Amino acid sequence: MYLDALTLRHFRNYDSLSVTFSPGLNILLGENAQGKTNLLEAIYVLALARSHRTHNDHELIEWGADSAEVTGRVVKSSGTVPLALTLTKKGKKATVNHLEQPRLSSYLGQLNVVLFAPEDLNLVKGAPSARRRFVDMEFGQMSPKYLYNLTQYRAILRQRNKYLRQLHYHQAHDLVYLDVLSDQLAGFGAEIIHTRQVLLDRMMVFADHLHGEITQGKEKLTFRYVLPNELADAHTAQDLYQALLALYKKLRDREIDQSVTLAGPHRDDVTFITNGKDVSAFGSQGQQRTTALSVKLAEIELMKEQTGEYPLLLLDDVLSELDTVRQTHLLATFQSKVQTFLTTTDLSGVAEDIVHDPRIMTIADGQLTVTAPGAGHADSE
């Protein structure tokens, strides 16, 4: 799939913008603080109905305006789909093909994106919550059921933590109700863990292949899904459910004591291992970056496998962070099949011999000018 056209109204520093893109490589060129990342963010918001930079939708609305609009035309193998998202201070409205979607879950998945931003280089080294967020975000785009299980799980988790707290302070006494909440949580938790394991295994195959290419066959990359020992032998969703249930029974007193749910997918982690060693503990900074890159790129292939279409690749100022070998890899592998957007302050940072005929757009103070039309695009401007 690719994004053919994008229109913004009152989005961040864009009062009004209408732009068409190349199905191949699109370079957003400009000085700092001109709106390059805002444009990438707009594409991300159009895909996921939320921003990767803020939880607060108000920040997306141009200063002084009441609402922001992001509309786009997505071209897929099955046809062209117009998407529109209106963000107001009260909430958001999403339409697919001009039909308003009653639920956000029916909107998500229309446009898939993989974003690679400088902070993603910390994917390997950073906190477990960053890896869980990555996994949830990506798998949620591929599987509506995963997204549903996740929302249900989070809702029950909130109730259960609150109830544990009430038990702790003797405001509640009914342990049957705690069992019910544990049962429900174990049900959705088991589904989530199972999907994560299955999809991570698939992703590992792609990641290892890419990692081998980037490191010229020197390193082998594997993933390990880290969960409590009690769950290690459970391999089906049903086994996981039983094991989680038993674990909640065992942890009950501790959970009441600490007023918090101590096991489940919200506490699990993923470890990346190269040549038998945990990269986050033993890898050099360079190895950690390469691993993050392999994982992100593997995501693209996994999404293609799961949804039948390549997602868009959004690269926010990351080329400068990578050396020429990795840059070459990133662009060469995907430029013919994946629509790519990259922001940069300087074209000299882009290895010119590998990119074919990019569409270059210069951004200054919220205004965009096309400096090179790019290949494969009948330009109407």
Place this chain on the structure above:
Amino acid sequence: MLQYPEPIAKLIDSYMKLPGIGEKTATRLAFFTLDMPQDDVDDFAQNLHDAKTKLHFCSICGNITDQDPCVICSDPTRDQSRILVVEQPKDIMALERMNEYHGLYHVLHGVLSPTTGKGPEDINIKSLLTRLQQHAEVKEVIIATNATPEGESTAMYLARLIKPAGIKVTRLAYGLAVGSDIEYADAMTLIKAVEGRQEM
């Protein structure tokens, strides 16, 4: 600044207490009331008053009623072996409209939700259990709480309490809305419908 005379200012204030009504709508309604015939206004006032004073909850099922027990609980032709459990009195009205279910009801007045401070003692569960103890003729409890995580935990909780007594506990089915097109159904409804498919 000129103020409205007190009677109309008070009326506007009263209308504003209703859900979804702000100052402008309240003002419009208040002026409309001034133009209404005296009889209609008297009826309106009387109805408001009666709704609050004459209605109360049925001592058996918890439904709103102007007599105790309510019409359903005091109807001997109803199937006494089934009790259908709902969250709100409004749900009973919806279920009665289908004119197919002739058993009894029980209103919980809410669902279990620790985050909003509703525990098992805060909703109408105890009276349901007492009812089941006193009426051995009840063979089935049908749980019709909403398809939300909280509705689901409440249903599971009730099942755990009632099943050991040897009473059948059932839950309403999930699936496609009748007369709807599959192409317009959302993904989760479809997943539930496929999971709950039945052999023909």
